[in-house]
Amino acid sequence: MQRMTKQRSAIIELLRTQNNFLSAQDIFELLRKEGHNIGLATVYRNLQAMAQVKSVDVVRQEDSDVQLFRYCADDNHHHHLVCRNCGKTVDIQGEAVEQWAAKIAHEHNFTGVTHSLELYGQCSACDDKPAKREFFN
Numbered sequence: 369m370q371r372m373t374k375q376r377s378a379i380i381e382l383l384r385t386q387n388n389f390l391s392a393q394d395i396f397e398l399l400r401k402e403g404h405n406i407g408l409a410t411v412y413r414n415l416q417a418m419a420q421v422k423s424v425d426v427v428r429q430e431d432s433d434v435q436l437f438r439y440c441a442d443d444n445h446h447h448h449l450v451c452r453n454c455g456k457t458v459d460i461q462g463e464a465v466e467q468w469a470a471k472i473a474h475e476h477n478f479t480g481v482t483h484s485l486e487l488y489g490q491c492s493a494c495d496d497k498p499a500k501r502e503f504f505n
């Protein structure tokens with residue numbers, strides 16, 4: 369049990385220093401680089417457990433099934449604006465979306481309705497840079 373706790377706090381420590389969403393693989397590699405003796409399966413298991421109790425936010429990588437994790441200071445329900453190029457993330461509120469979701473649920477007599485919605489784009493830093501693909505021409 370003690371070992372589990374230590375590993376989890378190492379993951380949390382790392383996530384607190386990162387502003388971007390990271391995959392389990394990224395987190396595993398960063399922890400190894402810092403000298404932690406931890407396996408990918410353990411990282412993955414801990415992230416899943418933390419996502420379940422909402423200690424970390426989870427999004428899916430655009431156009432793939434890969435899960436990305438981020439420690440969010442905001443415990444309340446919120447959404448994310450994610451740069452698809454560098455992973456820079458902004459926590460955002462979506463009042464209009466919340467109202468729309470509540471209205472739809474009410475109209476159809478659904479209770480316990482949840483949603484997840486993330487916006488993907490290019491941050492200003494990445495927009496200034498030449499598009500990545502130019503390097504391949």
Ligand SMILES: [Zn+2]
Nearest residue numbers: 425440448459
């Ligand atoms: Zn967040």
Ligand SMILES: [Zn+2]
Nearest residue numbers: 451454491494
């Ligand atoms: Zn960016």
Ligand SMILES: [Zn+2]
Nearest residue numbers: 446462465466
């Ligand atoms: Zn929402």
